[in-house]
Amino acid sequence: MLAVTPRFVLDEDAPVAPSAIPADGAGDAAxxxxxxxxxxxxxxxxxxxxxxxxxxxxxxxxxxxxxxxxxxxxxxxxxxxxxxxxxxxxxxxxxxxxxxxxxxxxxxxxxxxxxxxxxxxxxxxxxxxxxxxxxxxxxxxxxxxxxxxxxxxxxxxxxxxxxxxxxxxxxxxxxxxxxxxxxxxxxxxxxxxxxxxxxxxxxxxxxxxxxxxxxxxxxxxxxxxxxxxxxxxxxxRRAFLGIGAQQIALPRRLVAALGLTAASGAMIASVDPEGPAAKAGLREGDVLVHLDGMPVTGADDVIRLMVSARIGRPLEATYLRGGRIDYASVTPTERKR
Missing domain, CATH: 2.40.10.120 (Thrombin, subunit H)
Known part of the structure; x- marks a missing residue:
């Protein structure tokens, strides 16, 4: 393709308003x-x-x-x-x-x-x-x-x-x-x-x-x-579920078959045996895809949702286990400092 350099021509006949011409750089100064x-x-x-x-x-x-x-x-x-x-x-x-x-x-x-x-x-x-x-x-x-x-x-x-x-x-x-x-x-x-x-x-x-x-x-x-x-x-104050999680990619077929909105979730890698998640029946290997109605695409999404307003309030957790969707009600406690 041929590169064309534009040329700009000043129309000397065109009137120029006096206000458009800064006097001694007055426009820049202003x-x-x-x-x-x-x-x-x-x-x-x-x-x-x-x-x-x-x-x-x-x-x-x-x-x-x-x-x-x-x-x-x-x-x-x-x-x-x-x-x-x-x-x-x-x-x-x-x-x-x-x-x-x-x-x-x-x-x-x-x-x-x-x-x-x-x-x-x-x-x-x-x-x-x-x-x-x-x-x-x-x-x-x-x-x-x-x-x-x-x-x-x-x-x-x-x-x-x-x-x-x-x-x-x-x-x-x-x-x-x-x-x-x-x-x-x-x-x-x-x-x-x-x-x-x-x-x-x-x-x-x-x-x-x-x-x-x-x-x-x-x-x-x-x-x-x-x-x-x-x-x-x-x-x-922040809410606490008692899990360790990591982001995991989900197979496209599974995402399409289950009607999920994201192609990744938060896989539970560890569970505190005395924590809220364990008491709700969640276990290692489960993949969280929704929490309290919000999509979960990785561990950061779970952490982001753990604000003080969710302490002591039951949340619905949507998760995958064995290629099937399941649900649990989990009530976060306050995270220990």
Whole structure:
């Protein structure tokens, strides 16, 4: 195929509106001013609520540092579990120079979130935790934190993608993760990702080492659920079935014959003899394909469904045994920490 290079010709006879010709780059300056104004407004509104955390671990390890964001004037600070989890002592440094004593109220390694309480009496500037539900790709976001020990550093970018899944250090998938190209570095962890409205829409959590501009934040809606659990219980309550499972592909003929919606399921590899699944009659080798009316395509789907709302509530489990569909009613208990 012949490649054709397009030619563009200026029609000299066509009238040009004077407003379409920026005078001395005034158009570019106005555009830059609008962008700068949005970023600086966010920094002025939210920056005072961003703090540096210095954490001493229970095992006498060397103190580590990270970022956090104050979410209530009485001293509640939201950060990452990998920053504050297991803390023996915490110091909170504010942007106005105060050095405050704090303690860990609770953490959730499964979502890499933690809640810290400032013990010293102080009235602190707080940021508003917004909703991450209506976010759009390409939306302007600002990250504030203390990367590599440089306090109160600001970077800006856009939302690159939504609905990502990120595997936590526990092995559990964190759902609804925000991907951004706002530059993050070690020390940014736990700091806020902020929309142009000034609302915190994510908590910065991870970068892809060796990649350029691929960074992640736990969505504000996830943080709001975890925050409520940590305040009420000191940990996040999750349901427990008492099984170990792995993803397994199902034969196409079996999928078609049984009218299944997915070509894979979660095969039960181990069963706690005292757990809810064993009491419901499930055993090793069974393949879960639906749980509580939701399709199950692998072990991650089972874990994702084990939220606190399902504790103590009977669930219908649809599973395959010997090439046939069967059903069981299983009532999850609360998972032990």
């Amino acid at each position: 555009l830059l001013d609008a962008y700068s104004t949005a970023v600086t407004r966010v920094v002025e509104d939210v920056g005072p609520a961003v703090v540096k955390l210095t954490v001493a671990g229970r095992d006498n390890r060397r103190a580590g540092t990270g970022s956090g964001v104050i979410i209530s004037p009485d001293g509640l600070v939201l950060t990452n579990s990998h920053v504050a989890g297991g803390a023996r002592a915490i110091r909170v440094a504010t942007q106005d120079g105060r050095d405050l004593s704090a303690r860990l109220m609770g953490d959730d390694p499964d979502t890499d979130l933690a809640l810290v309480r400032v013990d010293d009496p102080a009235l602190l500037p707080a940021a508003k935790l917004g909703s991450s539900k209506a976010l759009k790709r390409g939306q302007l976001v600002v990250a504030i934190g203390n990367p590599l020990g440089f306090e109160s550093t600001v970077t800006a970018g856009v939302i690159s993608a939504l609905g990502r899944s990120l595997r936590a250090q526990t092995g559990r998938l964190i759902d609804d993760v925000i991907q951004t190209d706002a530059a993050l570095n070690p020390g940014n962890s736990g700091g806020p990702l902020v929309a142009s409205s000034g609302e915190v829409i994510g908590i910065n959590t991870a970068v892809i080492m060796g990649a350029q501009g691929i960074c992640f934040a736990v969505a504000a809606n996830t943080a709001e659920v975890v925050l409520g659990e940590l305040i009420r219980h000191g940990h996040v």
